[in-house]
Amino acid sequence: MLKRGPFVHVQQWFSIFSSRNYSKIGVIGAPFDKGQRKEGAALGPSSLRQSGLIKHLESIGCDVHDFGDIDYQPTREEGTVKNVRNMKDVIAFNEKLSQKVSQIIKDGRMCLTLGGDHSIGVGTVHGHLKAQPETSLLWVDAHADINTPVTSNSGNAHGMPLSFHIKELTEYQPEIPGFEWHSPMISARNIAFIGLRDVEPYERLIIEKLGMCALSMEEVHGIGIKEAVKYALSRIDPRNSRHIHVSFDIDALDPLEAPSTGTPVRGGLTLREGTELLRSVHRTGRLSAVDIVEVNPLLGSASDLKITLDAARHLAAAAAGYYPGGWAPKGVTDIPQS
Numbered sequence: 001m002l003k004r005g006p007f008v009h010v011q012q013w014f015s016i017f018s019s020r021n022y023s024k025i026g027v028i029g030a031p032f033d034k035g036q037r038k039e040g041a042a043l044g045p046s047s048l049r050q051s052g053l054i055k056h057l058e059s060i061g062c063d064v065h066d067f068g069d070i071d072y073q074p075t076r077e078e079g080t081v082k083n084v085r086n087m088k089d090v091i092a093f094n095e096k097l098s099q100k101v102s103q104i105i106k107d108g109r110m111c112l113t114l115g116g117d118h119s120i121g122v123g124t125v126h127g128h129l130k131a132q133p134e135t136s137l138l139w140v141d142a143h144a145d146i147n148t149p150v151t152s153n154s155g156n157a158h159g160m161p162l163s164f165h166i167k168e169l170t171e172y173q174p175e176i177p178g179f180e181w182h183s184p185m186i187s188a189r190n191i192a193f194i195g196l197r198d199v200e201p202y203e204r205l206i207i208e209k210l211g212m213c214a215l216s217m218e219e220v221h222g223i224g225i226k227e228a229v230k231y232a233l234s235r236i237d238p239r240n241s242r243h244i245h246v247s248f249d250i251d252a253l254d255p256l257e258a259p260s261t262g263t264p265v266r267g268g269l270t271l272r273e274g275t276e277l278l279r280s281v282h283r284t285g286r287l288s289a290v291d292i293v294e295v296n297p298l299l300g301s302a303s304d305l306k307i308t309l310d311a312a313r314h315l316a317a318a319a320a321g322y323y324p325g326g327w328a329p330k331g332v333t334d335i336p337q338s
């Protein structure tokens with residue numbers, strides 16, 4: 001039996017508040033996996049839907065509109081950009097995605113994008129910034145994804161999306177034919193990383209040169225996830241005034257929590273930390289876009305996939321403000337009698 005006291009009142013207030021705070025969500029699928037070599041991440045949106053992610057959001061009280069998938073057939077033509085594999089497809093896919101994300105946000109819905117590999121962050125962040133230029137970005141990831149085509153070792157676009165968005169990196173980008181629709185629209189001071197644990201030397205150099213807020217797993221471990229999120233938001237949104245975009249790579253979670261992904265790294269966030277992170281951002285009232293990327297249904301066993309899809313569903317619910325303490329039925333104050 002719970003004691004009556006201030007703590008219980010706080011919980012009650014919070015649950016009453018939460019139960020009224022239904023999220024309006026627009027879901028867009030981004031079935032694209034040409035930003036890296038492994039096939040399968042393009043099947044992410046369909047397997048996330050099949051796993052009941054959208055039904056789950058509805059069951060917790062969200063008003064969800066599913067806008068379907070971005071319709072795109074990869075050309076598989078090699079582009080003319082040195083050291084970026086499939087750049088032509090990356091550019092064409094993301095142009096469509098950017099437009100859709102803008103439209104969903106302008107319609108007043110939180111845009112939930114289901115990836116796809118992380119190269120789709122080119123379109124989601126661009127589309128968000130077009131709709132809401134005053135936006136800060138939380139990049140939740142084991143990797144920094146901030147290579148330019150010049151610094152990249154792999155030539156994989158999923159390791160570069162951030163570099164394309166950052167104003168301070170403009171002069172370090174090569175000419176990219178067909179990419180004229182895109183321009184860098186965010187300053188490095190409005191971007192923070194959480195969950196880093198596999199950062200390449202040139203990526204670290206960029207982070208340091210630009211003075212970016214980068215919380216690796218060491219900092220998360222040191223101060224705890226709640227403080228880490230609070231600190232990151234205070235750095236990238238010091239006046240509590242900006243919209244917030246969370247680009248959540250499922251590989252930010254530990255492989256024990258999300259094994260079906262292309263570039264897993266041990267020592268990651270627990271699912272509890274991931275959901276706490278998203279709930280914290282939701283509580284600001286300014287979370288307007290979330291990407292969940294790099295779920296690859298072709299990797300791992302059936303049980304690995306189920307664990308990964310479950311994790312993604314919990315993350316989506318947390319972003320929508322799901323309160324794990326539950327809600328009493330709306331408008332009912334008494335326990336029914338026989």
Ligand SMILES: [Mn+2]
Binds near residue numbers: 145
């Ligand atoms: Mn990533």
